[in-house]
Ligand SMILES: Nc1ncnc2c1ncn2[C@@H]1O[C@H](COP(=O)(O)OP(=O)(O)O)[C@@H](O)[C@H]1O
């Protein structure tokens with residue numbers, strides 16, 4: 001079974017404005033309110049791929065209920081801890097450029113945090129726990145470490161998609177997969193990265209630090225896959241980009257879901273890239289039909 005954990009879900013409020021005037025009145029051309037937060041996105045795309053999973057984390061208030069109802073309507077199994085404060089709303093402003101304003105998230109009380117840890121007692125050997133996104137600041141810096149310790153004590157595997165110290169701490173615990181984009185990779189090592197060779201150098205360091213598989217996504221430039229069996233590049237399919245929010249989460253879902261179904265890492269890589277691109281080419285997240293179509297446009301090359 002795959003479990004996704006979203007410590008800081010969001011309603012992604014996607015707002016389109018033709019010509020943005022800062023400091024003036026702008027009228028929206030279109031808006032969309034989607035359930036968001038990285039683990040929730042992973043669960044929704046896993047569901048499209050027919051991979052059984054349960055979404056957990058913290059949800060609260062009217063915003064939390066909106067997300068919970070959406071997941072129920074999509075028949076996604078969920079088991080969230082209900083928290084006292086409202087789940088955040090993240091703004092994704094689409095004008096000439098895409099601007100994102102993400103909230104910090106609700107205060108999580110100690111008993112709410114403990115309730116989430118208690119849910120992980122259900123984990124078993126063979127399960128995969130996908131830990132994705134930021135943690136609300138009230139949880140403190142080491143909450144992911146506590147979740148990982150619980151996961152390891154049950155002999156389950158984990159995937160982590162977060163940034164900064166939480167990611168660095170997690171590497172030593174041997175994640176199944178990490179998936180920074182190339183900007184996050186550079187930030188993690190405090191360097192600027194200008195070439196594919198440099199991405200490979202720093203991606204390999206993540207593997208040497210403990211990750212079994214490393215995916216480095218590069219938006220429209222495709223992705224690199226690094227494991228102890230070699231380094232592979234996949235092109236991104238071409239298409240009209242509609243909304244790239246959640247592309248990285250979709251890639252994780254495509255990879256982990258396919259790996260769990262087939263055990264074939266290169267097929268998992270191909271499906272991951274197709275899932276990321278299918279999301280970039282959709283208003284909402286990727287659907288199964290588009291993922292299938294795009295897979296045919298992806299060539300994988302060993303470097
Ligand atoms: N503009 C795009 N064109 C085609 N595919 C894209 C585009 N943006 C994202 N993707 C796909 O989604 C994957 C993840 O996107 P990326 O933007 O790198 O991740 P993140 O959302 O984590 O920043 C890419 O490797 C690619 O397959």
Ligand SMILES: O=P(O)(O)OC[C@H]1O[C@](O)(COP(=O)(O)O)[C@@H](O)[C@@H]1O
Pocket residue numbers: 008010012035036037038039041090102132133134135244245246247248249250
């Ligand atoms: O937890 P964070 O880092 O604030 O990110 C949350 C945001 O990330 C998303 O999950 C999208 O992530 P990606 O575009 O990186 O796949 C949004 O749905 C959400 O608003």
